[in-house]
Amino acid sequence: MQLCRGDSKKPTGRIVDCDSPEANDAALEALHFINANHHHGYKFVVNQVEDIHVLPETVNGEIFYVELDLLESKCPWVSPTPAENCPVRPRAEQAVEGDCKIKLQKQNGNFTVLGVSCKSKPDSAENVFRACSSCPLLAPLNDTQVVHAVDVALLGFNNGNNTVYYKLHEIGRAQIQGPANNKVQVEFVIAASNCSNENAALDSCVALTGEGAHYGSCAGSVTKLPEAQDEELDVQCTVYEPQPPQVDQTGVPSIGVPAQPLVVHGHFHHNLRHSSLGPHSSESNSAEKLLLHLHQAKSAVKRSLFGKHSGPNALRPRCPGKKIFF
Numbered sequence: 001m002q003l004c005r006g007d008s009k010k011p012t013g014r015i016v017d018c019d020s021p022e023a024n025d026a027a028l029e030a031l032h033f034i035n036a037n038h039h040h041g042y043k044f045v046v047n048q049v050e051d052i053h054v055l056p057e058t059v060n061g062e063i064f065y066v067e068l069d070l071l072e073s074k075c076p077w078v079s080p081t082p083a084e085n086c087p088v089r090p091r092a093e094q095a096v097e098g099d100c101k102i103k104l105q106k107q108n109g110n111f112t113v114l115g116v117s118c119k120s121k122p123d124s125a126e127n128v129f130r131a132c133s134s135c136p137l138l139a140p141l142n143d144t145q146v147v148h149a150v151d152v153a154l155l156g157f158n159n160g161n162n163t164v165y166y167k168l169h170e171i172g173r174a175q176i177q178g179p180a181n182n183k184v185q186v187e188f189v190i191a192a193s194n195c196s197n198e199n200a201a202l203d204s205c206v207a208l209t210g211e212g213a214h215y216g217s218c219a220g221s222v223t224k225l226p227e228a229q230d231e232e233l234d235v236q237c238t239v240y241e242p243q244p245p246q247v248d249q250t251g252v253p254s255i256g257v258p259a260q261p262l263v264v265h266g267h268f269h270h271n272l273r274h275s276s277l278g279p280h281s282s283e284s285n286s287a288e289k290l291l292l293h294l295h296q297a298k299s300a301v302k303r304s305l306f307g308k309h310s311g312p313n314a315l316r317p318r319c320p321g322k323k324i325f326f
Helices: 019-034 125-131 144-159 287-304
Strands: 042-053 063-076 097-107 110-124 164-177 184-197 215-223 231-239
Touching: 019 042, 019 063, 019 097, 019 110, 042 097, 063 164, 063 231, 110 215, 125 287, 144 184, 144 231, 184 231
Parallel strands: none
Antiparallel strands: 042 063, 063 097, 097 110, 164 184, 184 215, 215 231
16 A cells, blocks of 8 residues: 655645644544554653644545654553553653654544554663763663563562463563662563463463463562672562453554564664554555655645745744653
């Protein structure tokens, strides 16, 4: 499916400001779609509507092209908490920023997502140290110290859990702190297995999938004190009730959760670029097509607003919108 077609001479539609209620509605619909189909890492929230362009209305409604700046929240993707109620991760914890370009259709007052192209990256070290000079940066998710800390934390949780035996699904983020790298902080997602904790045969236990899938999230730290033989463990886990499959705007259940954890090599976070954003997100050239159409739309707006035939009182779109967080 092609996300966009047309040439630079196509006329633009009406002007929609980036901070308008209509832009907010489009952004929230896009955000819901992205979070419903992003099965790694954390939920995202809208930080800013960066740009918005509308094509002339047809019998099928209007087409909106929207650029959004997102911020990673503290809610893991398995959390049932709605994204709008999730706290944003502060800069001192090296926030992750998302950049998404979305194509939507508006018909009879309702928005439907037609195409999505996203990517994300951690905030710069400069911004982190400006907020907190002693705070650690993100560590690679497959760092040996990180993997060890997750193993120790999960073992500690399972030892204190008298019911289901849980397996690691994925590591969400990690930081290594201390002059001698003696404290490792980790966050990870766990999945219930087909074994009870009392008679778990580790080699044969497998994580439940499909309708029987049962997830939780953990945050912990493992500290090795100087000259100490043992490690200090602090871990807290929240196990969520099984969630019904989410349904996208077409009535089709969202893409199933991967049965196995995502393998990462040297990655510091779960990039939105690697998410399967549903059946409406096309092949790798979708991002190029969205970018091309947004560029053409901007050029057309500039010609219509600033060309020699534009009047002195011509309306100008007020974009980008205000940043909600930072």
